[in-house]
Amino acid sequence: xxxxxxxMLICFGASWPAAVAKTYKTKNVKGKSLxxxxxxxxxxxxxxxxxxxxxxxxxxxxxxxxxxxxxxxxFCLYFRYKNKN
Numbered sequence: 105x106x107x108x109x110x111x112m113l114i115c116f117g118a119s120w121p122a123a124v125a126k127t128y129k130t131k132n133v134k135g136k137s138l139x140x141x142x143x144x145x146x147x148x149x150x151x152x153x154x155x156x157x158x159x160x161x162x163x164x165x166x167x168x169x170x171x172x173x174x175x176x177x178x179f180c181l182y183f184r185y186k187n188k189n
Contacts, residue, residue, distance in 0.1 A: 105159070105162040105163055105164050106164060109164050110163060110164050110167060113164065113167035113168060113171055114167065116171060117167065117170060117171045117174065120171065120174035120175060120178065121174060123178055124174060124177050124178050124181065127178055127181045127182070127185065128181060131185045131188055132185065132188070133181070133182045133185050133186050136178075136182055138179075138182060141175060141178060141179045141182065142179070144175050145172065145175055145176060145179060148168050148171055148172040148175065149172070151168045152165060152168045152169065152172070155168065
């Protein structure tokens, strides 16, 4: 397990709950970028694949999963609310 990778994922992951909550509360996706969310999701998938193929299911793998779930939630909310703006 890389402590630095874990710290990076914790720092990145700290902002997603607020972003998801804001989208859900305001039902507004103005300013959200579907391309940005998609690239973040692809990056987390790549990180998970790397962990599975190289180091296995350590703590960092589960941080990737949590972050992916948060971003994917925001991604889904984008489609739910995109026509309401």
